[in-house]
Amino acid sequence: YASGLRVSELVGLNKDHVNTKRREFMVRGKGQKDRPVxxxxxxxxxxxxxxxxxxxxxxxxxxNYSRNNSTDQTGNYRRLSPRSIQRLINKYTRLAGITKHVTPHTMRHSYATNLLMNGADIRSVQSLLGHSNIATTQVYTHVTDAHLRETYEKFHNKPASED
Known part of the structure; x- marks a missing residue:
């Protein structure tokens, strides 16, 4: 959730991609395009x-430390797979008492929606998500329509003041 990564981007990360001091890393997304996260x-x-x-x-x-087949032919541990990530999300949503089905994409969607609802402009969200087409990012804006109405009502439906 903290990064908005696609599950394929997450499982493809290497240790040398991460700079914890700067709190960022480079990821290769769809279309083999690199972007900072x-x-x-x-x-x-x-x-x-x-x-x-x-x-x-x-x-x-x-x-992947948890499965019997978690090592490759050389005895080294394998990367976590997208399915392993889904299992982890299932485990921790269940432990948290969340009954809604949550997927890696649900986390990404929540990340984008949270950015938009807190005032991020859509072009910034597009870049953060690694979308090449703004229309792909606009899918996330429908959730914020209710928030927009609430904002509108808050500022534009005040009774006229009597001066």
Whole structure:
């Protein structure tokens, strides 16, 4: 959620893509286009903790430690797969008592909607999501229509003052 990444971008990250001091990393998205991705201080701190606990010299940022088939032919751990990410989301949404079905894309959608509802302009959101076409980003704006009406009503439906 903290980055708005596509699940394919997340599982493709390597350790050397991440700069926790600057709280950013480079990701190669659709169309093989690179873009910067920014993360919160909290996410950066947790990532540093995770990286400092790693004793291996493997490139992937996130490794699959949990399955019997989590190692490749050389005995090295494999990357987390998109399916592994979905299982983790299912586990933690269940533990949090969330009954709605949540997917990696739900997290991305929530990230974009939150940006828009808090005043980010659509072009910035387009860049942050790595969309080449603004129409793709506009899909996220329908959720904010109710928020726009609320804002309108708040500022434009005040009774005229009697001066």
């Amino acid at each position: 920014f993360i919160s201080q909290l996410a950066s701190d947790r990532l540093e903790e995770y990286l400092s606990s790693r004793t291996d010299s493997l490139d992937p940022l996130f490794l």
